[in-house]
Amino acid sequence: MQKPKATIFNVAALAGVSIKTVSRVVNNEPNVSDKTRDKVLKAIGSLNYQPSAAARILSGKKSYGIGLVYENPHEFSYVGGVLNGALKACEDEGFTLLLRPLTLPDPNIAETVTQFVLQTRVDGLLLPAPLSDMKDVLDVLREQSVPFALMAPTTPVEDAINIICEEEEASFQLTLHLLELGHRRLGFIKGHPDHGDSEKRFSGYCRALEASGIALDQSFVRQGYFDFESGRRAAAELLQFEIRPTVIIASNDDMAAGALFEVREQGLSVPSDMSLVGFDDTPLASHLWPPMTTVRQPIVEMADAAVRALIRTISGEELTNRTTDFNCEVILRQSTAPPLDSGI
Amino acid sequence: MQKPKATIFNVAALAGVSIKTVSRVVNNEPNVSDKTRDKVLKAIGSLNYQPSAAARILSGKKSYGIGLVYENPHEFSYVGGVLNGALKACEDEGFTLLLRPLTLPDPNIAETVTQFVLQTRVDGLLLPAPLSDMKDVLDVLREQSVPFALMAPTTPVEDAINIICEEEEASFQLTLHLLELGHRRLGFIKGHPDHGDSEKRFSGYCRALEASGIALDQSFVRQGYFDFESGRRAAAELLQFEIRPTVIIASNDDMAAGALFEVREQGLSVPSDMSLVGFDDTPLASHLWPPMTTVRQPIVEMADAAVRALIRTISGEELTNRTTDFNCEVILRQSTAPPLDSGI
DNA sequence: TTGTAGGCGTTATCAT
């Protein structure tokens, strides 16, 4: 059915050389005279030759493939960034990105990942949170000797590439800023308990309260799961109090959007009646109205860096920094303002 | 570096059969006694054997790979749906999805696609708009005899799988609804001129105006490009008129979000001062406040169907319906209401 | 600088 593709033999024949020489040219190996190289290049061009990835993988040591295992998102606010970054790095380096979406929780996750690795023979794996914290998954990869890069692990892992971000500090700064604006009752919506990020964002908030001598009010802390609906629910709970918070800090933008929705639904306005804050600076944050104050995390760059580090490891380089710490940045937009004096 | 993987030979040896028999079991071929099958299965399990995708591709006729070529999005509102649908279908059918993001316009697009197809040897290709309308790309695929499925081509293509949607009609119905609400000045933001969808959505709008005896006011029609910013700009233009529209129809949700942003930025409220409408029913539409009236297009299902049809074609089945037409549905939410009587 | 031989792990073909 498929049109027969030109092979290395066809090229060799047309150029009047051996296949090994063609291989040398294709892979930019040394020891080919300019004249021969030219002939081969010409033959390649006229035959429209492209080496077969499969043959390459089967024959060689590397597979030129990086696997991305991630939790199947309803929205691509965060994963979309990871995807873009990883795709870009792969393309630049001549690698292929293989996707393996997962539905969590998955009791057989270790097995699923094993199968994925065995089938595709990927050279390395990129694991965004919360997979970066799943010990059994990491163990599988160790057993298979497949190098892996972790995005936002709770704690950097010794034998892995770790890509992290100063989130605790950013959260601290953000909270301080809100306190400076005059807020004293700060609602907080925690992220998914399985994500390392959640804890850090929360602890920065706690630290800022403590540093300012303000008691942590547990009833103002609600559990969310990083999705719109959970943010909305948590906000609804926070709005029920007689004396309610004057600001809500949501642990990511999706939940902040949910909170914004609920606040508006109840006829309140942002930021005059309620200030709102998110995390990640996904496109959503700047597209909502009012645009949301958030903590920017360079997701695309982080994924890009993760994949490049992975590829360097695969290529045998010794990395000096196995863990890279990115900067976060508090982005002030119009969803935050000083609170109205009014009590309720 | 990598731990050596178990091969078909190891399994055959352990089970005491030939590799061909193992192959039969793995591929669910007939002519294997239950007893033998059991032995083989047991061996596979104990060795944790997974067939190598590369060897399979190299040896067999099929590559078990579907390519998805798409325009690199800043946001994954639409592409995210396509991705999810395609991924699901691939997983169910034991195929792999290979991504090839593109930055348009790309003068070498035909060549890029050729290389992609030649390297990966994908068995089929999924092309969302606007790639579904690029004749040179289609020609490349014909030349390589690679079957392809088109999402939202302007006109169904004879030798392709076409997945389309009743958008013209939906747009017509939507516009009628707005007219019934009492709107008489209807602003329209067109989609990217390269997308087939754009024209259909616009023509449904025109038809409804015509059917209602309302003259099309060209100054109320603005060009957009399916992204947030272009929607915002177009809305800004529409808001400048002394006598401005009472509703803005944006050709997708991202642009509607941009329009909403601009309207709010100018201190107007939705829907009391201005009604707003989008297309696609991406998660964004229901997460904005107010939630947006939109035309739902079953993106995930469409992509899923496209890939399944592709796989059936690859497997040699003769499809009866090479073009599948999905239904669209007008989803009324709170961004639309009757216009205020006031003129300006 | 260039070429030859062998093997990578499957599926396909043809026997038995």
Next chain:
DNA sequence: ATGATAACGCCTACAA
């Protein structure tokens, strides 16, 4: 029902 053997297209190792 089962098996032997030849591709598949490339890379690695080792010659020349």
